[in-house]
Amino acid sequence: MVTSHSEAAARPPMASLRRRGPVLERAILDAALEQLSTVGWNGLTMEGVAAGAQTGKAAVYRRWPSKEDLVVDALQAALPPLAEAPDFGSVREDLYQLCRRLRDAMFSKPGCALRSVLHECDAHAAERFQSVILKGVIQPSTALFREVVDRGIGRGDVRTDATDALTLEVIPAMMMYRSKVCGSEWPDGEIAEMIDRVAVPLFRSTGS
Amino acid sequence: MVTSHSEAAARPPMASLRRRGPVLERAILDAALEQLSTVGWNGLTMEGVAAGAQTGKAAVYRRWPSKEDLVVDALQAALPPLAEAPDFGSVREDLYQLCRRLRDAMFSKPGCALRSVLHECDAHAAERFQSVILKGVIQPSTALFREVVDRGIGRGDVRTDATDALTLEVIPAMMMYRSKVCGSEWPDGEIAEMIDRVAVPLFRSTGS
Numbered sequence: 001m002v003t004s005h006s007e008a009a010a011r012p013p014m015a016s017l018r019r020r021g022p023v024l025e026r027a028i029l030d031a032a033l034e035q036l037s038t039v040g041w042n043g044l045t046m047e048g049v050a051a052g053a054q055t056g057k058a059a060v061y062r063r064w065p066s067k068e069d070l071v072v073d074a075l076q077a078a079l080p081p082l083a084e085a086p087d088f089g090s091v092r093e094d095l096y097q098l099c100r101r102l103r104d105a106m107f108s109k110p111g112c113a114l115r116s117v118l119h120e121c122d123a124h125a126a127e128r129f130q131s132v133i134l135k136g137v138i139q140p141s142t143a144l145f146r147e148v149v150d151r152g153i154g155r156g157d158v159r160t161d162a163t164d165a166l167t168l169e170v171i172p173a174m175m176m177y178r179s180k181v182c183g184s185e186w187p188d189g190e191i192a193e194m195i196d197r198v199a200v201p202l203f204r205s206t207g208s
Numbered sequence: 209m210v211t212s213h214s215e216a217a218a219r220p221p222m223a224s225l226r227r228r229g230p231v232l233e234r235a236i237l238d239a240a241l242e243q244l245s246t247v248g249w250n251g252l253t254m255e256g257v258a259a260g261a262q263t264g265k266a267a268v269y270r271r272w273p274s275k276e277d278l279v280v281d282a283l284q285a286a287l288p289p290l291a292e293a294p295d296f297g298s299v300r301e302d303l304y305q306l307c308r309r310l311r312d313a314m315f316s317k318p319g320c321a322l323r324s325v326l327h328e329c330d331a332h333a334a335e336r337f338q339s340v341i342l343k344g345v346i347q348p349s350t351a352l353f354r355e356v357v358d359r360g361i362g363r364g365d366v367r368t369d370a371t372d373a374l375t376l377e378v379i380p381a382m383m384m385y386r387s388k389v390c391g392s393e394w395p396d397g398e399i400a401e402m403i404d405r406v407a408v409p410l411f412r413s414t415g416s
Binding site: 119120123126130134138159161162164166167169170172173174176177178180181193194197198201202206 | 327328331334338342346367369370372374375377378380381382384385386388389401402405406409410411414
């Protein structure tokens with residue numbers, strides 16, 4: 001195609017169309033998530049991700065030496081943050097709202113992608129992905145549960161010895177257990193029941 | 209080889225050396241467990257199991273159409289039974305002893321074999337093996353926890369509304385959670401801590 005010099009000058013040079021740094025990385029991570037949801041772990045390839053991000057394979061490999069590395073980062077980056085500890089004025093309500101957020105993270109698109117990847121991948125990759133769940137969802141939630149419980153102790157609603165590691169694990173353990181063993185997706189009503197039947201008796205001060 | 213008729217008559221006929229029914233099946237299941245502990249799920253073959261049981265491949269396939277079927281039965285048959293609910297006179301002690309038995313089952317040789325098989329196998333087989341854990345270890349334990357809790361209610365030590373499904377899941381959930389997330393093998397001291405910090409506050413009657 002013949003174009004005049006002035007038309008060529010009007011178009012930005014090719015080089016400035018190249019995405020760099022965080023923008024390109026974001027595109028690659030998004031493409032990886034897209035691939036995960038369409039073809040799954042087994043179907044995902046570095047070439048497919050590169051194509052989805054409209055970039056070359058080299059740009060992907062330069063930053064992520066392996067499929068595992070790429071998917072770990074993609075999932076980590078996509079997991080919804082748990083934000084701050086809810087403060088609705090009562091421990092029961094705060095725990096309820098916090099569990100709903102934990103449920104939302106577990107069953108978010110990346111949360112579900114994470115769980116289905118765990119089904120498909122080998123043991124080594126599975127360990128790395130379990131670690132994403134632990135560091136990205138569970139540990140942050142434990143810190144927030146602790147904050148809610150401390151506030152409840154301050155109000156006199158929660159027994160003072162309720163901040164040990166085991167007690168703070170009960171709720172995450174229940175949520176992981178029922179989701180794994182019963183396939184529960186923890187609808188609001190089930191969360192409410194767990195808070196009322198388990199968390200309230202477990203945490204309440206013996207008041208005297 | 210030429211033998212006299214009387215020598216031949218003195219030897220038992222070949223047919224009676226063949227093991228039948230339960231004896232042969234036991235030998236095959238034992239050989240499957242042996243293979244699992246030496247070469248794992250991936251290394252286990254029907255031929256290898258048959259050889260280990262000193263029988264032919266056909267005898268194995270006749271009863272177990274697939275590797276999955278065979279390993280499910282072998283693990284199920286080998287898991288130690290939880291026996292009856294302990295009765296040591298106090299809910300705290302009963303729960304403690306019951307958890308120790310649950311721990312012993314989870315970390316028995318077949319329990320560990322089960323968990324390592326879960327790492328190696330595909331998603332379909334994994335679902336079947338998870339089911340072995342559920343039906344062979346967890347559900348029986350829930351029934352025993354219920355018995356202990358009922359006895360505690362009878363003594364006035366446990367609150368009357370503590371027999372709902374969620375409350376009874378807390379201990380199995382904690383044991384599965386810590387073993388999975390922290391790699392804990394639940395030594396006696398950790399079980400005692402869980403009973404004292406979590407189970408006692410959770411179950412105790414509010415007494416008035």
